[in-house]
Structure formats: C-alpha cells, structure tokens
Amino acid sequence: MTDPQNILELSGIAKTFGDKVALKSIDLAVRRGEVHVICGENGAGKSTLMNILVGIHKPSGGQIRFNGQQVQISDPIAASRLGIGMVHQHFTLVPSMSVAENLFLGRHPKKFGLFSDRQAMVDRARALIEAYNFGLDPQAAISSLSVGQRQRVEILKALAFDAELLILDEPTAVLTPPEVEELLKIIATLRERGRTVLFITHKLREVKAVSDRVTVIRHGESVSIHNTADVSEADIARDMVGRDVFLVGRKGDVERSFGDAVLKLNGVTRTNAAGRRLLDAVSLEVRAGEVLGIAGVDGNGQTELAEVIAGLSTMQAGNIWFDGADISDMTVAERQALGLGFVPEDRLDRGISKTMSVAENVAATNYERANILRRGFVSSARLAEFAAEKIKEFDVRGAKPKTPIGTLSGGNMQKVVIARELEREPRLLLVSQPTRGLDIGASEFVYDRILASANAGRGVLLISSELSEIFALSDRIAVIYSGRIMAILDRADADEVTVGALMNGAGKEAA
Amino acid sequence: MTAFNDFLRAVRAPLGAITLTLLLGFLLVMMITDQPVLAYRDLLLANFDSWSNFGLFLNRAMPLALIAIGITFAFRAGVFNVGGEGQLFAGAITTTMLGVALAGLPPVLLFPIVIIGGIAAGAFLGWIPGVLKVKLGVDEVVVTLMLNTIVLLFTSYLVNQVIRDTAAYGAVSQLVPKEIWLPSLPGVPKASSGILAAVVLAVVSWVVLFRTKWGAELRAAGTNLRYAEAIGIAAGRRVIGAMLVAGGCAGLAGALYVLGIGHRFEQNFSPDYGLVALTCALLARIHPIGALFTALFYALMLNGAAYMQISTDVPRSLVDLLTGLLVLLMTARVVISRRKA
Known part of the structure; x- marks a missing residue:
C-alpha cells in the first residue's frame, strides 16, 4: 500500500x-x-x-x-x-x-x-x-x-x-x-x-x-x-x-476608433515635503473607448498619479481636465459625480471598509442611484436586494449581503469594489493594480470587466506593475519612471524589451 | 422584523455577561457575609422596593444613558471621546447660568433657550477636539481629557464666585426658576421625565446610525478613514459631526439634570458619569440601544450598592469589583467569538 x-x-x-x-x-x-x-x-x-x-x-x-x-x-x-x-x-x-x-x-x-x-x-x-x-x-x-x-x-x-x-x-x-x-x-x-x-x-x-x-x-x-x-x-x-482559461486581452487585429479625450493631464507635478518630484510634469490623455496602460516598476509615481487624478492629493503644478472641464481643484465627490470611477491599488487601504458588510460597501456611493433610500431613510430590504443583485452579477463567491467584507478573499473583495465603481457608469475608469493578489479565475473576471468597459465607450486608465497585464489589455502604453512619463507607445509598436528598458530609465531614444 | 433581530443581537451580549457576572459576584458575597441573599436582594431589587427608590434609579440612569448614546456616535466615527464629563458639566452650567440670568423671561421662551444652550455648550466642547483632530491631527484623547479638567475647574469658579447660592450649604448655585423645572414621570413622583428623552434618543440614534446615508458615511469614516476619503465622503466633516452629536448628548444630559433633578448646579453632582458612560457604551458594543440598557444596569448597581451597604456588612465597593468582572467577561466573549471565526 x-x-x-x-x-x-x-x-x-x-x-x-x-x-x-x-x-x-x-x-x-x-x-x-x-x-x-x-x-x-x-x-x-x-x-x-x-x-x-x-x-x-x-x-x-x-x-x-x-x-x-x-x-x-x-x-x-x-x-x-x-x-x-x-x-x-x-x-x-x-x-x-x-x-x-x-x-x-x-x-x-x-x-x-x-x-x-x-x-x-x-x-x-x-x-x-x-x-x-x-x-x-x-x-x-x-x-x-x-x-x-x-x-x-x-x-x-x-x-x-x-x-x-x-x-x-x-x-x-x-x-x-x-x-x-x-x-x-x-x-x-x-x-x-x-x-x-x-x-x-x-x-x-x-x-x-x-x-x-x-x-x-x-x-x-x-x-x-x-x-x-x-x-x-x-x-x-x-x-x-476546471475549464479552459482565457486570460486573453485586447485583440490586436481589430480596428478601433476612439472618441474624444475623457481625461487629460497637462504638466501634472507633485513634490513631497522634501522637495523631491514624485510626479514630474506628467502629460497624457485617455480617449473614450481606449485603454491606456501605465507600465512601470512599483514606486515610480504610480500611487501618486492615481491619487492626484482621484482627487485624494494635491499637485503643485499642472492641470487635469475631465471631458473638457478643469477638475484640478475639485473634490473627490465632485470628480466622481462627473463620472470618474476609481479602483485603488490596495483594496484594504482605500477600497473597502473591512468590518462593514458587503452590502454597505457596494452601496456606499450608490444610495440614490440604486434607489436604496425611502423618504431619506435606508431601506434595509432594498439594500439587501441591491447587494444580492451585485453579488450575482459580479459572481462574488461566499458572500451574502450582510457578510462582513473582510471575511472574503481578495478576489471577491475586488469584485465588490469594481461593482461599486461601475454602478455609477463612469466615463473614465481609473484602475490601479487590478489583479494584485488575485487568482486566475478572479483575474480573468477583472480583465473581462475592464475590456467590457472600454468596449462600452469608457476611457480606461490602467496602472499596473505586471507587464503581462499591460500588454494584454492596453491600446497604448505609457511608461513611467521616477515620476516621469518616458514614452507613450502604440500597442503595436511596443514590445517587452523596449518597455522593459524604459521602465528602468533608459532614455527616450530607446523607443 | 430585521429591526427586531438587530435589537435582539444588540442586547444579547451584554445580558449574557451581566448574568454571569452576577453569578460569580454571588459567590464572592457568600464569602463576605452571612446574609448573601439579603445582600444580593438589596443590590438588585431594593431599587424596586418603593416608587421613590425606583425614581432615584431612573434619575441615576438618565445622564449615563444620554452620554453613552452620544459616545456611540463618536466611537462609530473613530473618535475616542473621553470628554463626556466635561461636556456634561458644560451643559449643566450653561443651562443654570441662562436659567438664573434670564429668570424674568416667560417659561415658554426660557425653557427652549436653556435646553438649547445646554446642548450647544456640550456640542461646542465636542467640536473642539473634533476640529483639532481633523485639521491638525491632534490626538483626541489628550484634548478631551484636558478639556474635562478645564471645564470642571471653570464651573467650580462660576458656581463659587458668580452664581453661588449663599443661603445654601456647599458649592451650589442659585435655583433655576421653578416654572422651567421638568415635570416628574407620570406615576413616579421622584423620577424626572428626562429618562424619556434618553429612551427616545436611543431609538433615534439607532435609526440615524444604521438607517441613514449620513450614518453609513459616519461609520465608513470611523472604520476606514482612507477608504471613506477615496469614495468621496467628506470624512472630516462626518468626524466633526459625530463629535457635535456626542457633545450635544452629554450637554443635554447636563441640562436635563439641572432642570429635572438638581434644579441648580451642584459642583459634586456627577459621580464620574462621563467615565462610567464610556464603559456603558463600550459594554454595549457601541450600540445606542444596547447603551441604554447597560446604562440602566449600571444605575441599578450603583444605587443598589448603597442599599446593600446599609442593610448588610457588604461594602459598597463590591460594585467596583463586579464592574471589573463585567468588563473582563465582555472582553473574554470577544476572544471566544473571534476564535470561532
């Protein structure tokens, strides 16, 4: 035996x-x-x-x-x-x-x-x-x-x-x-x-x-x-x-036409208290229906870039336009009302409140939109119903509306975050490290949602330190190094060697 | 129906711990005295021997419950507010000062003025640590503790130097006009009707915290401030708002004490209500309805201990021991439930 x-x-x-x-x-x-x-x-x-x-x-x-x-x-x-x-x-x-x-x-x-x-x-x-x-x-x-x-x-x-x-x-x-x-x-x-x-x-x-x-x-x-x-x-x-996995991304052979720029950054600069430039004159634009990938080694300004766009930190110079309106001085809530969706890089830090229920996390910004309020009061029946809908639609496993979200796995938390942000049908989806710590099944789901968003005409700004992810999903690739955008390449012109070199700070001539 | 379940869940934990505490306490009492049954009967039931005792029990519970309910808001917003005592004193002294100074006004006008004055004074005292925390990152524990001392000493000055009733014994102020005294609870002559405010506020607070968007945002800010900011909640404003409510509730407790029980400001009117209320709120798992019940329980023990000491040789300080046990058991329960998960 x-x-x-x-x-x-x-x-x-x-x-x-x-x-x-x-x-x-x-x-x-x-x-x-x-x-x-x-x-x-x-x-x-x-x-x-x-x-x-x-x-x-x-x-x-x-x-x-x-x-x-x-x-x-x-x-x-x-x-x-x-x-x-x-x-x-x-x-x-x-x-x-x-x-x-x-x-x-x-x-x-x-x-x-x-x-x-x-x-x-x-x-x-x-x-x-x-x-x-x-x-x-x-x-x-x-x-x-x-x-x-x-x-x-x-x-x-x-x-x-x-x-x-x-x-x-x-x-x-x-x-x-x-x-x-x-x-x-x-x-x-x-x-x-x-x-x-x-x-x-x-x-x-x-x-x-x-x-x-x-x-x-x-x-x-x-x-x-x-x-x-x-x-x-x-x-x-x-x-x-338990089935074939398709972690496929954007199909390269399809001709895509993009709309006007949804998000535009011009010379955005942010310095820390010591005067070091965390973001150094960043200029880029994301058009409707397009996925712009930001490639880079962790810690080269990605976190700061996401926070500046989301409205969570201030910048020392530059402007941000959203649909042609200057949002540089707007609050987080105002930017979201205009149509900014934000999936932060660290779920536990900025994405969810662990001890609150799945329902309260997914509803947090959607009380009016999802008709959860009855005469100004939260209808717990309607809240549970809305959460159950989203749990089903986004395949959040092991969750009931009242489950504390902290008991779910990382992938399922991420699905809740994405469900919440997509509920308000944003014009631009800002996603940061969307599959960090996720398994294959959940990553596949997240990729699918990101691409579906772009296909529905949303602009997507994808920040990721996983190069394979950037290549799989992006229409254009911007490389960030030491707070600076080194180059912005069309997907067709980009290969791992070029992008890898730029990520390590090689000069622009490499592109 | 779900509301009822939530309610059950809120009271189940404290009730279980209280029962166990009383059982263990009984063993202790058996060791101290020959009359353990009498001692325990007095501790728990003497409060119900007469309407007068019952009234005193309710009066004891009123400030505890109101402050504890207020603290619930602060804790839910992530602010460790230990300033209940100062906020209570601010409310009490303001109500008294206004009542004495504006004694000539018609009661219909004077009554709302003194009540609102008391609430506003408490709220102002809550606002200070709230704003300092949000704008400058100052630790709220330090600020609220320091404010307690400042307010206690300042009220001492006022009652001794400014509005002292020279005809009375001790550091007490002049009486507020009889026309604005709170009526007693119907049928219970010694009980001030202020306890009704506590009952109503407990329910209202539950609705506000758990059934409004404002409450959800407040709790989001309290459980994860960076998350709340990221989804566009004005988290700082929610924190300050919670402190205004917390201070306001404690201020109201002070106002109702003056109008319903003391009828004047007495320098020694509080046996550390602010700190005991903090324990009540924590034992109730920061739940406003639970806080009402833990406050009632504490009031029962505080008053019962006095009766017990008179009739038997069990010292009053047994209560301190029992509350210690209670805190121990409540925290033990947390660990057990965590391990199960």
Missing part, C-alpha cells in the same frame, strides 16, 4: 467547519527529497490543508502517513517533533531580537543548565546560515532585515528544528521579483541538501520554475498530480479552474 519513497501520504483528508465543507477529499503523496507544489485557486482549500499538516486544525476524516507511519498531528509541537516545519505567509518573528535569538527562541543553548549561552547560540546560528548559504548576520536585529531576509530566517527556524519536510505557504506573495528569484535558488539548495519541500502557490510561473511534481486541488478535492516537466502552464490552469 505505502510506497517507501514517500515521506508524506494523505488519503481522503476531509475537513468541515460547522456545515461548511472546506476539504472534501484530498489525496497527496510527497516523495522524499522532491519539491512538490500544491496548486489551487484562492479558497480551494490550500491553507486548510496546510493547517491540518501542522496540527492547527484536526481533519474530520482521512489518514495521514508520515515516513510510513500513520500519525495524528494534534498540535504544532507534535508536527515539529515529527519533522514537519512550516513557513507561514505572515512571519512569526520577534522584530526587536536578533536572528540567532529568533532561531533559538524558547530553546536557547544553556550554560550550567541555567543561563543561556549566547556565544554558543550565535555560533550555531552562524553554522546553520553557512550550511545553507543564506548570507545573514546572526546578530542583526530582525527589524533591520528586508522582507526576503526575514523569510530566510523563517526557513532557517524550521530547519533548526530538523524539519525533514518543509512547508512554504505562498512564500512569494510578499516578495519583490528579485527576492522571488533568490527564494527559488534557496529552494533548489534545500533540495540538494535532501530536504523535502512542499510549496503552496497559485502562481503558475513558480510552479514551472521550482517543482518536480505538482498536485492541483480545486473546491477541496485533489484533482490531478503531474510531473511538472510533462505539463504546460495552461494545463495546470485548466485543472485549477
């Missing part, structure tokens, strides 16, 4: 929370020494499965075998005794303590059985860091480290417990692209050292880059297992979503 090659075998693992089924039946076989990816959309049950493996949740059914032995994992300590180490998405480090202290937190080496032997601790930490080539200073405080370095400390912490099986839960979600590359290298090192790695992700590129085998789970069931080398990203995507 059991294969001695396998370090971990799950059969028929199920988990219910009350009457909610989180996992129906998961089968999984992880071979010793491999990098195994568990891939699934948000809400497919990946996190629940991991929590079962590290003893945070108890399964409602099924068997777990570790090293051939059937085991019960009652709590995280039991898991670590077995040799299962977990690196959580959100770090569990003490910021004020050093790397070494964090590694040996709660089990410092002892001198005379009483005092902690700091020298021994630092030495052992250094040995561990060198063994895996992690390039960390054992005496540096955690608070002085970058996110990528902190993650390495987390990994080391698991390894210091002699974890045979290391579980990484969406480790790349918090990393920048170069840090992701580093992490993938680290995982390769771990495999060389004979550790088994279980890697949770929904990003297909990482699956291909890192893993030996991949198990896809969907709606709480394991649907397939592949040797990664034998399958394409599209195959995995199909298993994840």
Whole structure:
C-alpha cells in the first residue's frame, strides 16, 4: 500500500467547519527529497490543508502517513517533533531580537543548565546560515532585515528544528521579483541538501520554475498530480479552474476608433515635503473607448498619479481636465459625480471598509442611484436586494449581503469594489493594480470587466506593475519612471524589451 | 422584523455577561457575609422596593444613558471621546447660568433657550477636539481629557464666585426658576421625565446610525478613514459631526439634570458619569440601544450598592469589583467569538 519513497501520504483528508465543507477529499503523496507544489485557486482549500499538516486544525476524516507511519498531528509541537516545519505567509518573528535569538527562541543553548549561552547560540546560528548559504548576520536585529531576509530566517527556524519536510505557504506573495528569484535558488539548495519541500502557490510561473511534481486541488478535492516537466502552464490552469482559461486581452487585429479625450493631464507635478518630484510634469490623455496602460516598476509615481487624478492629493503644478472641464481643484465627490470611477491599488487601504458588510460597501456611493433610500431613510430590504443583485452579477463567491467584507478573499473583495465603481457608469475608469493578489479565475473576471468597459465607450486608465497585464489589455502604453512619463507607445509598436528598458530609465531614444 | 433581530443581537451580549457576572459576584458575597441573599436582594431589587427608590434609579440612569448614546456616535466615527464629563458639566452650567440670568423671561421662551444652550455648550466642547483632530491631527484623547479638567475647574469658579447660592450649604448655585423645572414621570413622583428623552434618543440614534446615508458615511469614516476619503465622503466633516452629536448628548444630559433633578448646579453632582458612560457604551458594543440598557444596569448597581451597604456588612465597593468582572467577561466573549471565526 505505502510506497517507501514517500515521506508524506494523505488519503481522503476531509475537513468541515460547522456545515461548511472546506476539504472534501484530498489525496497527496510527497516523495522524499522532491519539491512538490500544491496548486489551487484562492479558497480551494490550500491553507486548510496546510493547517491540518501542522496540527492547527484536526481533519474530520482521512489518514495521514508520515515516513510510513500513520500519525495524528494534534498540535504544532507534535508536527515539529515529527519533522514537519512550516513557513507561514505572515512571519512569526520577534522584530526587536536578533536572528540567532529568533532561531533559538524558547530553546536557547544553556550554560550550567541555567543561563543561556549566547556565544554558543550565535555560533550555531552562524553554522546553520553557512550550511545553507543564506548570507545573514546572526546578530542583526530582525527589524533591520528586508522582507526576503526575514523569510530566510523563517526557513532557517524550521530547519533548526530538523524539519525533514518543509512547508512554504505562498512564500512569494510578499516578495519583490528579485527576492522571488533568490527564494527559488534557496529552494533548489534545500533540495540538494535532501530536504523535502512542499510549496503552496497559485502562481503558475513558480510552479514551472521550482517543482518536480505538482498536485492541483480545486473546491477541496485533489484533482490531478503531474510531473511538472510533462505539463504546460495552461494545463495546470485548466485543472485549477476546471475549464479552459482565457486570460486573453485586447485583440490586436481589430480596428478601433476612439472618441474624444475623457481625461487629460497637462504638466501634472507633485513634490513631497522634501522637495523631491514624485510626479514630474506628467502629460497624457485617455480617449473614450481606449485603454491606456501605465507600465512601470512599483514606486515610480504610480500611487501618486492615481491619487492626484482621484482627487485624494494635491499637485503643485499642472492641470487635469475631465471631458473638457478643469477638475484640478475639485473634490473627490465632485470628480466622481462627473463620472470618474476609481479602483485603488490596495483594496484594504482605500477600497473597502473591512468590518462593514458587503452590502454597505457596494452601496456606499450608490444610495440614490440604486434607489436604496425611502423618504431619506435606508431601506434595509432594498439594500439587501441591491447587494444580492451585485453579488450575482459580479459572481462574488461566499458572500451574502450582510457578510462582513473582510471575511472574503481578495478576489471577491475586488469584485465588490469594481461593482461599486461601475454602478455609477463612469466615463473614465481609473484602475490601479487590478489583479494584485488575485487568482486566475478572479483575474480573468477583472480583465473581462475592464475590456467590457472600454468596449462600452469608457476611457480606461490602467496602472499596473505586471507587464503581462499591460500588454494584454492596453491600446497604448505609457511608461513611467521616477515620476516621469518616458514614452507613450502604440500597442503595436511596443514590445517587452523596449518597455522593459524604459521602465528602468533608459532614455527616450530607446523607443 | 430585521429591526427586531438587530435589537435582539444588540442586547444579547451584554445580558449574557451581566448574568454571569452576577453569578460569580454571588459567590464572592457568600464569602463576605452571612446574609448573601439579603445582600444580593438589596443590590438588585431594593431599587424596586418603593416608587421613590425606583425614581432615584431612573434619575441615576438618565445622564449615563444620554452620554453613552452620544459616545456611540463618536466611537462609530473613530473618535475616542473621553470628554463626556466635561461636556456634561458644560451643559449643566450653561443651562443654570441662562436659567438664573434670564429668570424674568416667560417659561415658554426660557425653557427652549436653556435646553438649547445646554446642548450647544456640550456640542461646542465636542467640536473642539473634533476640529483639532481633523485639521491638525491632534490626538483626541489628550484634548478631551484636558478639556474635562478645564471645564470642571471653570464651573467650580462660576458656581463659587458668580452664581453661588449663599443661603445654601456647599458649592451650589442659585435655583433655576421653578416654572422651567421638568415635570416628574407620570406615576413616579421622584423620577424626572428626562429618562424619556434618553429612551427616545436611543431609538433615534439607532435609526440615524444604521438607517441613514449620513450614518453609513459616519461609520465608513470611523472604520476606514482612507477608504471613506477615496469614495468621496467628506470624512472630516462626518468626524466633526459625530463629535457635535456626542457633545450635544452629554450637554443635554447636563441640562436635563439641572432642570429635572438638581434644579441648580451642584459642583459634586456627577459621580464620574462621563467615565462610567464610556464603559456603558463600550459594554454595549457601541450600540445606542444596547447603551441604554447597560446604562440602566449600571444605575441599578450603583444605587443598589448603597442599599446593600446599609442593610448588610457588604461594602459598597463590591460594585467596583463586579464592574471589573463585567468588563473582563465582555472582553473574554470577544476572544471566544473571534476564535470561532
């Protein structure tokens, strides 16, 4: 029955929370020494499965075998005794303590059985860091480290417990692209050292880059297992979503005619308190029916650009016109009344109020428009009805009108934000990082809505640091670098090399 | 129907914690005294022994409930208003000053003037921290706390130096004209009818907070200010508005106390109503109708403890212990429900 090659075998693992089924039946076989990816959309049950493996949740059914032995994992300590180490998405480090202290937190080496032997601790930490080539200073405080370095400390912490099986839960979600590359290298090192790695992700590129085998789970069931080398990203995507996925964008061969400029920026400049120019004489225009993509590496003025257009921050010079009217001095509400829709880059920051209900979030700016007021008072029946309509229309999963929106997944929150902004039929839709943190299914939905908006004659200003997204959706591409628009290219004239160079500040002659 | 469910949900949590507190408290009382049943009977039921006791109980609850309802608005807008005491005193002193100074006016005119004066004084005191927070980012806790001291000392000056009733004992002002005294509650001679205002305002506040666009915007500003700004809500104005309401409610409590209970300004009239009301609002989960009930409960305990101390050897400070327990249990419940989610 059991294969001695396998370090971990799950059969028929199920988990219910009350009457909610989180996992129906998961089968999984992880071979010793491999990098195994568990891939699934948000809400497919990946996190629940991991929590079962590290003893945070108890399964409602099924068997777990570790090293051939059937085991019960009652709590995280039991898991670590077995040799299962977990690196959580959100770090569990003490910021004020050093790397070494964090590694040996709660089990410092002892001198005379009483005092902690700091020298021994630092030495052992250094040995561990060198063994895996992690390039960390054992005496540096955690608070002085970058996110990528902190993650390495987390990994080391698991390894210091002699974890045979290391579980990484969406480790790349918090990393920048170069840090992701580093992490993938680290995982390769771990495999060389004979550790088994279980890697949770929904990003297909990482699956291909890192893993030996991949198990896809969907709606709480394991649907397939592949040797990664034998399958394409599209195959995995199909298993994840359960149908063919079309992340296609604008069709290039269709001739489009655009209307007049809806939004026009002329010399928009914004400086910070220190006098540095966050936006440097930005001029651009978005025509009706057109998608203008703003490409750029994060932190080059995209946030400021969106806020200036939305009316959330002031500018020191320049003008903004909307449908020919100067809106430079208008408030957020006035701009929205003219027909500006705004999907902010960080949902939790500016897009929603987590503790309020789905209904109140989607209705927030639409009380009059959606006829929710009765003699000046909110009709709760009508509010619920409106929210239910939008939940259905925008396929917001797992939501009832009264659900606190903070309990939904990122993709479903984003759908609520988009539903709210589109309800007032804006003339211009300003969308910032629309698919950040979203899975494939939700991204597909968002792309679809953005393109449908443009086809309906709205102007769309798309700000994104995902180059593939810019290329998929835009009619024209503007590249922003250090607060300046480097060039505005027609989609047909743009290729990744040119745009990539501009994103890194190459001069205009590159275009 | 949904309104009824909301109401049930609002009172369920405090009622559960209160029951448990009383049970644990009973064990304590058993250890202290030979007559635990008598002590507990007095604590809880002596308030209902006579119409007179009942009236005093309602009078105790009135300012607590009004201030707590007001604080609900502030908290919902994200402002930690600890200035209830100062706002209460501002309302009380203004009503008294106007009543004494304009005593010659016909009561039909004088009554609305003193009431509005009291509300306005409280609201003004709420407006100051609101504006400072919105325009300059000044911490409202510090401002409201400091204002409490300023107002308390200033009223002390006024009552001692300006409108003192030299014929009476203690730091009390002259009486306001009898014509503008609040009538007592029908059938309960000792109870001022001010409690009715608290009941009405609790319901009105619920409607305003949860059934108007203004209320929704206020709560949006309170739960996520940056979100509120991004969807075009004048968030700063909502915050200031909430503080005006909070101060106004506390000011009204002061006005109604003077007109219905004290009939003059007494320097010691408040056993920390402002701070106790803060606890009431928090225990009620910042819900105006819940706040009415927690205020009634606190009033019951405060007055009951006095009766208990007279009849048995259980000290009055048991109440402090019980309120501590109550706060503990309410917060414990939050953790449990969080873990379930």
